[in-house]
Amino acid sequence: MAVDLLLGLQWGDECKGKIVDVLTSNYNLIARFQGGPNAGHTLVFNGKKHVLHTIPSGIFHDNATNLVGNGVVIDPVIFKKELDKLEAQGVDYRKSLLISRKAHLILPTHRLLDAASETAKGKAKIGSTLKGIGPTYMDKTGRNGIRVGDIELDGWKQRYRTLANKHEAMIAFHNVDIQYELKELEAEFFDAIETLKELTFIDSEEYVFQAIKDGKSILAEGAQGSLLDIDFGTYPFVTSSNTTAAGACTGLGIAPNKIADVFGIFKAYTTRVGSGPFPTELFDDIGETMGRVGHEFGATTGRRRRCGWLDLVALKYACQVNGVTQLMMMKADVLSGFDTLKICTAYEYKGERITHLPYNIEAENITPIYTEMKGWKENLTEMEDGSQLPQELNDYIVFLENALETPIKIVSVGPDRKQTIFR
Numbered sequence: 322m323a324v325d326l327l328l329g330l331q332w333g334d335e336c337k338g339k340i341v342d343v344l345t346s347n348y349n350l351i352a353r354f355q356g357g358p359n360a361g362h363t364l365v366f367n368g369k370k371h372v373l374h375t376i377p378s379g380i381f382h383d384n385a386t387n388l389v390g391n392g393v394v395i396d397p398v399i400f401k402k403e404l405d406k407l408e409a410q411g412v413d414y415r416k417s418l419l420i421s422r423k424a425h426l427i428l429p430t431h432r433l434l435d436a437a438s439e440t441a442k443g444k445a446k447i448g449s450t451l452k453g454i455g456p457t458y459m460d461k462t463g464r465n466g467i468r469v470g471d472i473e474l475d476g477w478k479q480r481y482r483t484l485a486n487k488h489e490a491m492i493a494f495h496n497v498d499i500q501y502e503l504k505e506l507e508a509e510f511f512d513a514i515e516t517l518k519e520l521t522f523i524d525s526e527e528y529v530f531q532a533i534k535d536g537k538s539i540l541a542e543g544a545q546g547s548l549l550d551i552d553f554g555t556y557p558f559v560t561s562s563n564t565t566a567a568g569a570c571t572g573l574g575i576a577p578n579k580i581a582d583v584f585g586i587f588k589a590y591t592t593r594v595g596s597g598p599f600p601t602e603l604f605d606d607i608g609e610t611m612g613r614v615g616h617e618f619g620a621t622t623g624r625r626r627r628c629g630w631l632d633l634v635a636l637k638y639a640c641q642v643n644g645v646t647q648l649m650m651m652k653a654d655v656l657s658g659f660d661t662l663k664i665c666t667a668y669e670y671k672g673e674r675i676t677h678l679p680y681n682i683e684a685e686n687i688t689p690i691y692t693e694m695k696g697w698k699e700n701l702t703e704m705e706d707g708s709q710l711p712q713e714l715n716d717y718i719v720f721l722e723n724a725l726e727t728p729i730k731i732v733s734v735g736p737d738r739k740q741t742i743f744r
């Protein structure tokens with residue numbers, strides 16, 4: 322059996338958690354392959370909202386095994402909080418949650434370093450979630466990191482100390498006002514490490530290989546979005562991992578020829594949280610309405626998300642980079658009520674009309690060129706079947722399918738599992 326991938330095609334927050342949750346019953350194994358607690362995957366069912374940061378979104382289903390892959394970075398303190406919440410809700414995660422020994426650990430000083438580095442950048446800051454993601458991946462590629470497997474070995478605390486000391490020197494180098502009590506942070510960290518040790522650590526690439534061989538169905542769950550990819554995103558305003566399809570290969574140890582479907586998730590409009598270019602951003606009432614109706618506040622940081630029209634140039638780029646085979650359009654309900662909807666189909670770039678994403682999409686270089694479509698007024702949130710969707714929405718969907726040459730298989734009309742229309 323092969324592996325299906327599920328990825329965000331924009332700047333994150335495409336409601337991937339909901340779709341993983343909806344699809345989980347079709348899969349034996351749900352695996353996270355990159356990112357860490359900078360993610361906030363929201364699931365709503367039985368009238369309750371659940372937010373997961375590091376744990377895969379299949380955890381609420383009895384029959385799925387959940388794997389935190391080698392490409393993920395784990396903050397034991399945040400992980401413990403997630404586990405405590407699951408426990409309080411009666412979720413028996415001990416049997417169904419596996420962790421790769423090769424996943425890297427986020428240390429308290431990684432978080433502090435993230436804050437120091439962002440503060441030092443001043444106006445040029447990335448708008449990081451400050452979860453220590455960048456510094457942890459830097460230590461991974463710099464070959465200094467501490468991995469989950471290390472905590473099973475003697476002497477890892479000495480390596481921890483050496484690394485934490487180095488981080489403290491780096492924090493001091495930034496010469497910014499960061500107040501911290503490392504002793505307290507470390508007490509919390511080592512306590513959380515003990516909780517982590519109660520879980521099952523595995524050599525996950527071998528586990529995934531055997532699962533594929535045994536015919537198990539596997540869904541790889543992406544975090545963040547393609548435009549935040551370290552290589553293909555709007556660098557330097559990106560995260561520090563490969564959020565695109567290739568990241569699933571390196572983040573789980575899956576051979577490329579084992580990938581079957583690639584599900585691309587996008588919102589019917591666009592949002593971005595943090596700094597960085599955003600050609601279709603709206604600064605008017607329409608953007609404000611999208612944010613208010615769509616509850617566009619970060620699940621991890623609570624920050625207000627910037628909102629704008631759908632950018633087909635960027636979406637096409639993300640489909641190409643990922644090899645998307647099926648699309649899923651989220652939050653269609655948020656667009657109800659607008660007279661006219663705009664879709665960016667090209668950019669004016671240095672006096673020319675282009676339809677690909679160029680190296681630099683800063684506002685001073687790009688003017689979006691829009692196609693206008695008629696909006697719909699109907700409230701979609703109670704709709705259960707594709708036949709109920711208004712004609713204008715069907716026109717919007719067909720326009721996108723034609724432009725992206727990829728079918729839209731799911732239209733989401735609300736946050737609940739039930740508010741999902743299959744086409």
Ligand code: IMP
Pocket residue numbers: 332333334359360361447448449450451452454455544545546549558559560561594595596
């Ligand atoms: P970091 O990954 O926390 O360092 O953040 C880098 C950039 O990616 C910032 O602009 C964040 O706002 C953005 N980012 C990181 N994770 C997410 C996410 O899960 N959703 C949306 N944006 C994110």
